[in-house]
Amino acid sequence: MRMLGVLGGMGPLASAEFMKALTLETPAERDQDHVPAILWSDPRVPDRTAARKHGGEDPLPWLLRGIRGLEAAGCGAIAIPCNTAHGWFAEMQAATSLPILHIVDAAAADLRRQGVTSGRIGLMGTTATLDMRLYQERLGIECITPGDALMQSHVMPAVGLVKANRVAEAYAPLAEVARRLRAEGADAVVLGCTEIPLGVAAGPALEFPVVDTVAALARAAIAWALAERDRAG
């Protein structure tokens, strides 16, 4: 069977958590039952939000370098545990014959799993993810988002704290924003930046449905791997 390719490093802690979720969510009795995977963790990829919002260096050449590496290693599909990088999904998918598992589709599947199929969801993510409307255009459910002030004061600083290994400090601002979205009528809150579930896991569980996009993408990857195992016989 072909291995799963993971284009990661954006950030590296989210990639490590993805590998952990990939393992813990797989039905397994021993090493050999687990999903063979290659993680290309290159945190040097230029900042995705800076590229979209402030004319920063284009990450696409770095993303394509990783995809070439995963192709050369013999991978059969690619998962990218970074929501903002999906702003370059079309260019990446056009550049490879391997299927790329879209993180918004994984989030949608997780909402269905939790019984949330209509109404409104709260959407947290980077400013670039929100501005590119990655979820709003693909999810099929109305999204409400934090205002610009909360994005600047709470969400973006918290994402930065996780990337700087200050995970515990990210809990309070992220939990506050999630609770505000809930109070505004969200049936569930999608943690649509892979740093966000790491911060939210650092404190008491939230009292309403949330979508952990790291775990959701891991489940989509496991479904691919189990089908690949069947296919390879």
Next chain:
Amino acid sequence: MRMLGVLGGMGPLASAEFMKALTLETPAERDQDHVPAILWSDPRVPDRTAARKHGGEDPLPWLLRGIRGLEAAGCGAIAIPCNTAHGWFAEMQAATSLPILHIVDAAAADLRRQGVTSGRIGLMGTTATLDMRLYQERLGIECITPGDALMQSHVMPAVGLVKANRVAEAYAPLAEVARRLRAEGADAVVLGCTEIPLGVAAGPALEFPVVDTVAALARAAIAWALAERDRAG
């Protein structure tokens, strides 16, 4: 700079924890400060203990396949977060020009960091790691080990529980064995199988110095990466 190669999947949860430790132990303010790494996580590698103890399938061809993959991806050094696989260290190092960071050397450095430079250490690991004398021949400190009965009743079943995603259940038997080694006069206990620190982390911290070989190897890898960054300018 060249990327760090991680030959993993043995088991996959230990590899994920290695990637997490690699990230959390790196001084970083943003993604781009972290260590570029490729994790080759192939849990299909035949069981190392079964190969050494019971004439099971030879893992070496699988290990070499991973090393070839990491070489082809442009890695500059290799870390292997599996103690038992170091029973094939000489064959692996002979097959590649890349330096392989030896996990026993990383454990020795961690003992020095904790001020343990003489006396006796307690050694926990797989039966194969203990029988191959990977630590006893290389560490330079007297090692005491659990008896065969405790290995069969406690240590090996606990390692299997971690590989089967039943991490919390592994705590009690592992903590009991570590405490017995301490009672027998160990100044510190080396958790010389990468599943063991995962189980030990699932409960209250032990009351004496332990060496987490996952974190120790991550620190050695970070030291390599920082030197590589300086070298590459």
